[in-house]
Amino acid sequence: MWIWLGLSALALIGELASGTFYLLLVALGLAAGGIAAWLNAGLEWQLVACGVVLLLGLLVLRKTRVLKKREVNSSRNADVNLDIGQTVMVEAWSDSGTARVWYRGAHWQAQLAKGCAPQAGEHIITELRGSILVLTPNSVGST
Template identity: 45%
Template structure:
């Protein structure tokens, strides 16, 4: 019976490697606890209960840790969704209303300043994309 539990743990680890989620590792820990219970000689129902309790506890602990929390970032600002976030572009001149028009990736784009930014020519970093508008902030000259 212990081979069954350790086999399940191994399958959960392989599945975790294919999906990249830590939750399957926590389930694998529960399966290993079931295998250890089998080695100790506990009955099959106790092995199942122990495995389930350990797995559920591990999942809850992971959920409360910093590794289990999801970053709540809207898609317009998420570089994982929009690859333009973090890219740099040069703005030569700003209009009086705080807007500009620049060429970026072979097309003309409307550009707006992020809150608290000053309209001056120079290099800017894209912070957000709202439709066909790029929201930018000045690049720190020491990092450029």
Template identity: 40%
Template sequence: MSDSTLWWLLAGSAIALELFTGTFYLLMLAVGMAAAALAAHAGAGTALQLVCAALVGSAAVVGWYIRKKRTPADPSVRALRSVNLDVGEIILVDEWLPDGTASVKYRGAQWSVVQRPGHAREPGAHRVVELQGNRLVVEKV
């Protein structure tokens, strides 16, 4: 069996394994294996094929990691109005307790309220931005 056939089989195996595990990084490694197969087709030696697979696969993994870190994360499902109709509603917070929570009457029941991180706790009107369990996360209007 030729070197290029072996590299193509390894790349196909990595793709099949990715389908079972959902690890996108295996696809990036398969790109490196495909590059090694192309190097084998070009007549490169085994050492150069290994270096080609390692460099291209590693560069693809690092490139994907950097791209993923730079893109903003999707908002939490708990913060989507289409999932939770409380998001966007206005509530009135009379006072904040020393532990950073407040208790408000909302929809006929008592709710525990916490301020969104990075915002000052001030009494007044607040908008619900997310639900965390049975707590409303709010920000000042």
């Protein structure tokens, strides 16, 4: 019984270090095996209790979508890309809807966002496509 509970404690320590839910499920399964050992169940029933609790926990986590990875579009997310929301000045747009802008001490290739009219003035970075800044006009700062 103490081996089961000791392994469960080690799994809980590992869970605290890693931050995943998988080791928590392993700890719960090992604890269930320890409880089965405390109830004087045979080794096979201890293993069954461990496996059943672990699998039921995994099923619950999958049904509640806790384990679903949150996909983040980094090209448009200001929490991921600090350039989103910054302003740049556009001198003039080319016929193809592109421009060269000065941003962070260098010249960058810029592209006008879809549905926006090309106009000179202050623009906001709304997306990054590789090294190309996608811009929308800043209605407050435009001239």
